[in-house]
Amino acid sequence: MRRMERKTIQRQAIRDAIIEASRPLSPQEVLDGARGHVKNLGIATVYRTLKSLLAEGAVQAVDLPGEPPRYEPAGKHHHHHFRCRACNKVYEIDGCPKNLKRIAPRGFRVESHDLTLFGVCARCAT
Amino acid sequence: MRRMERKTIQRQAIRDAIIEASRPLSPQEVLDGARGHVKNLGIATVYRTLKSLLAEGAVQAVDLPGEPPRYEPAGKHHHHHFRCRACNKVYEIDGCPKNLKRIAPRGFRVESHDLTLFGVCARCAT
DNA sequence: AGACTATTGATAATGACTTATCAAAATTGC
DNA sequence: GCAATTTTGATAAGTCATTATCAATAGTCT
Known part of the structure; x- marks a missing residue:
């Protein structure tokens, strides 16, 4: 019989988290x-589970300037991130500036973009 | 006599580059x-010279998502960057989207932001 | 030029993050 | 429950960018 991926409480807990x-x-x-x-x-x-979740397309990596990657569920609509300099947590931000592509120099083909806001989150600001 | 920083052709060449x-x-x-x-x-x-140039404020680090830092002369006006996925070079981009702060959630204090465009540069696109 | 000592270059070491190893434990099919 | 095989957890090892080490080199001052 063929081998299959087993269901473990660890993987489920990681997925859920x-x-x-x-x-x-x-x-x-x-x-x-x-x-x-x-x-x-x-x-x-x-790390093992993140790797397999990435491979199966269930989660995606979030790269931030000067930071190790974070991971979020895949398939979210386009969005950006905010990083709090106090607690170092990264938050999802809805919305995206318009006309980003037109600031690129002539001849440059823009395929995607990353926007990160930095500051202090609501919890840390109080 | 007090010790002083010496002028070397190495440091000058790095600075110039x-x-x-x-x-x-x-x-x-x-x-x-x-x-x-x-x-x-x-x-x-x-690395040694970059460190001292950073310390004296002559250059500044450019952090990019998922990439080691680049270095540019300090004191430039506000700008952003473009990274070519073909040659991996990073270019400076003038211009900045308006109203970035308002996409942050209520209560979040935005202090700065980073915008990176990804794609193919003019040289690689041809 | 000569003495003093900061600087350099080659490379070993470090640090942060991620992956590999492997014996023990857990899951699946019977 | 049992055998077969995957998965786990602890930790050693690996990666990659950066820093420390140190003998040799080369600025700077007299």
């Missing part, structure tokens, strides 16, 4: 979140 | 550029 978060999570944040459900979860399992 | 480039350079690109003038320049000297 990412899906239930309202913001992109770092591997460590995924670990912290998933440990709420699986006490002794290891960071290696988080 | 950064100033004369029309775009932010990676440490390796700085090395490549400066070697046009100093044949046996070492990468360690580039």
Whole structure:
């Protein structure tokens, strides 16, 4: 019989942590979140699972300037991110400036863009 | 007598490479550029000099999503960057979208922002 | 030029993040 | 439950960019 991928509470906890978060999570944040459900979860399992979730297209990486990547569920509509310099959390931001492409020099083909806002989030600002 | 910083052809070549480039350079690109003038320049000297140029405020780091930092002369007016996925060079872009702050959620204080366009540069597109 | 000492270049070491290893534990099919 | 095989967790190892080390080199001052 053929081998198949097994369902484990670790993978489910990791999947859930990412899906239930309202913001992109770092591997460590995924670990912290998933440990709420699986006490002794290891960071290696988080990285392994992130890799397979990326491969199957369930999650996508969020690259930020000068930061290690975060991970969020795939298939979200176009959006950007905000990083709080106090708590270092990254938040999802709806909305996107118009006419971004026209600031590129003549002859440059713009295929995508990344916008990151920096500052202090509502929780840290109070 | 007090010790002072000496003028060396290495430091001058590194400084020149950064100033004369029309775009932010990676440490390796700085090395490549400066070697046009100093044949046996070492990468360690580039890093050392970048560090001191940063400390004295002559150059500033350019952080990009998922990329090691580039360096450009300090004191430029506000601008953004374009990264070519073909040659991996980063270009400076004038112009900035308006009203960026208003896409942040209520209560979030926006202090700065980074915008990166991705695509193919004019040279690679031809 | 000569002495003093900062600087350089080659490379080993570091640090942060990610991946590999492998014995023990857990899941699946029977 | 049992056998077969995948998965896990702890941690060693690997990666890549950057920094430290140190003997040799080269500015600077007299």
